[in-house]
Amino acid sequence: MISLQIQIAIGTAISVAVRVLGLAVLAGAVTGTIAAGYRLYARETMPARLGVLVGLSAVAVWLNTVVALSQYVAPGTDPLALPVVLRNVLAFAASAGAADVGRRVGDRLAANSSVLTGARSVEGEVSPLVKAVGRVITVTLPATIGDVSGYEPVPEGTKEELAGATFVFPRGLTVAELRDRLETRLADDHGIGHVDCEIGTDGTVRNLSVGLRASGLGPRLAPDTSAVAIRADPAPGASPGDTVQLWHAGERVSTGELRDSTEEIATLALESGETPLESGEYRLVTLGVGTGAERSVRTLFRSVAREREVDASLAGTCVADWDGVVLAIEGARFEALPDSDRRLEKGEVVYALDQAATV
Structure with a gap:
């Protein structure tokens, strides 16, 4: 009798x-x-708690199903x-416990999925994770x-506001993902169109340059100069920067500078008063070197000059106090190469070079 009870107990255990x-394996x-x-x-x-919750939920669903079915299969069963x-x-x-183990195993298998699929190499550049302390x-x-070179400059006030600013991002990002998040944040919050930055694996921004938008042809045009697209076929050896004569119906219309050309369309920089209005096809004659020296110098100054409006902090200062070479001042009139003792007035626009070696 005792051995029978022991056998029953062992069988029950x-x-x-x-x-x-079985339920642990299921979880x-x-x-x-x-x-x-x-x-x-x-x-x-x-997260560990979420993994345990998922595992216990599966077990709970199974046990509830068993209890519900036992009410019909074995009516006398007391849950x-x-x-x-x-x-x-x-x-x-x-x-x-099994749910936590399964969470770790599933996470490791997913992280090493390239190994499980037999991949011997990873396509594209692998970006390292950013090292972070905390969450x-x-x-x-x-x-x-x-x-950024080739883009319109961001206002000085915006750059002063961003200098030393701190942003918070979730951990677990790669360097490339962190760079994308930072560019998106600067674009959404400050209206910056282009960001060029270098971020280390510790999340340190080593270099940052910003720009509003790609500068078009306008900032590179000399004063009183317009750009016009015409139907013409420049010489095979002509390239942007060459001085060309514009001819139409056997007459010379104007002299300008070739900026760009395609198979049938050429873009020229001409004096504003000499912009052609006649429709039809034009002929371009490329001139020798030296005929457009003055135009080239004016265009170069226009492209490299830094434009800044005189605010209250700069009003009353002299040109000699300016950090850089002042090319021109635009106020009530346009004044080129002002005297060193010329005082700045609020609202005027100063065109200057940060370094004279730029020219």
Whole structure:
């Protein structure tokens, strides 16, 4: 009689152990699958508490289904009986541990998915993760912000506001992703069109240059000069910067500078009063070197000069106090190469070079 009871107890224990083990495997498999999908989608590890919750949810669904079916298959079964309660508690405890293990395994398998698929190389550039202490990445902009060549400069007030500013981003980003997030943030919050920055693996911004938009042809035109597109076919050896004569119907219309050309369309920089209005095809005659020296110098100064409006802090200062070479001052009239003792007035626009060596 005693041996029979022992056999029954052993059988019951084995049955409970098998059921608990099966539920633990179920929790681990479900959590591992969800953790792998979470890793592939969010590119970060699933939180431990969320993994345990997912595993226990799968076990709870299974046990509720079993209890619901037992009401019809075995009507006399009491779900609140002590053996049933102890078995369920053991199942939940084992499933919680198995869920955490499954979360770790699924995350590792998803992270090494390229190895599982037999890939021997990774296409494109692999960007390292940004090293961060804590749950966020803190990015501090440098104190000096430069201008991007070929783009309209950002106002000095905006650059002063951004100098030394701190931005916070979530951790787990690669260097490339952090750079994209920073560019998007500057574009949305400050209206900056182009950002050129260098970010280290520790999240430090080593170099930052900004610009509003790509500068077009207008800023590179000399005063009293207009750009016009005409239907013409320049000489095969002609290139942007050459001085050309514009002919139409056997008469010379104007002399200008070739800026760009395609198969049938040429863009010329001409004096504003000599812009052609006749329709039809024109002929271009390329002139020798030296005929457009004055135009070239004016265009060069226009393209490299830095434009700044005189505010209250600069009003009353002399040209000699300016940090750079002052080319011209535009106020009530346009004044080129002003005297060193010329005082600036509020509202005037100063065209200057940061370094004379630029020319």
